[in-house]
Amino acid sequence: MKGVEIHGMTRSAFILRGAIAASAAYGARAAGPYVARALAQAQSGDLAIVNFALTLEYVEAAFYKAALTGAKLRSDLKSLATDFGQDEQAHQQALTQLVQQLGGKPAKAPTTSFPVKDDASFLRLATTLEETGVSAYNGAAPALKSPDILIAAGSIVQVEARHAAALHNAANQNPAPRAFDKPLGRALVQSQVNRYITG
């Protein structure tokens, strides 16, 4: 793990310190597995999830940009696209930093292409992408180990859900068709997003 300084302590040292505290409580022999598990959790699990979410945010941000530059939108949709595009960019920046803080390498922005040209195609794609976002975060968040990353994911997914509802309302559709939102596994999310990724 690359050194991320936290008050003069790297994040891994900081996690190790916790593991050592745990080993004091559970017996010195437990230290080995705890250390390995703590590092594995912080690195592969959460990091992979955050990086995956980052890709999704890149795609969403790129979509709103494409819609604003390439499509003819009525004024209320233009203002939703502007606001929501800014939100997705803020998510993208926050997740990039989070990946770096976890000692990882942020996923690169993919090259994208969206068939967006008018109000109807905008609403169709925007609702699809935001719904994918909601189900992706809801599907991935239970696996997060770090409480702080969980709160970050929760805080973002709530905004994705608000976007989805607002877009459905703008399209004269039901903003909350189910009492329980369905989570989606990573493979399905990836295949939905891949339709818009060209490179």
Next chain:
Amino acid sequence: MEETRVQEPTTPGALGELARDPSSRKRFLKMAGGSAVAAGLSAALAACGNDKSKSTPEGSALGPLAQYGAGDAGVLNYALTLEHLETAFYEAAIKTGTLTGRNLTRFKQFGAEEAEHVIALTAAVKKLGGTPVQPQQTTFPLATEHMILSTASTLESLGAGAYLGQFERIQSREVLAMALSIHSVEARHAATLNQALGHSPTPNGAFASPVTAEDLQGQIQTFLAG
């Protein structure tokens, strides 16, 4: 979603230590707050009860949450209290006859969804060995359509924020998945009601803010009649 079961004993490992150690959490926040971009995010983190374990021993640190019971059953009972309140609100609002058209349609639908949350949470609390909280006597400002919509928006925003504020306390993955799937529905309701009032569907911008149990308690007090 009623399939809740307790698995994974509370992480005794390093990350459990991290989660319980307020000084480590502060350090992480400091790190996360290092730039303007992360400001919204760290505000969300900071609002999320980082001081919950201050210097008080476990248990009393729960504060107003203690009355709902321990562990995941306690968290779900806390959520159930809010869902009862929302369900009672929609019933009362529809009964006034003030709402028409799209607003009436939405209220009927949202009310039915809150009632489904009540059923699911009640079952989950029982499954976890807890005693589900009962609905309380309520009173809501319902004199005009605007008051009704404002109250609805307030309740749904509190609901979404309250779930967000509890995620980190939940131990079971199944319970967390359930809370997440309700949380985003509350967010959809809140956004829709904001729009009905001519307000932004995302009043806190890119990062939604959690609501602590203390804040919630204070804000719902006016709706409790008993």
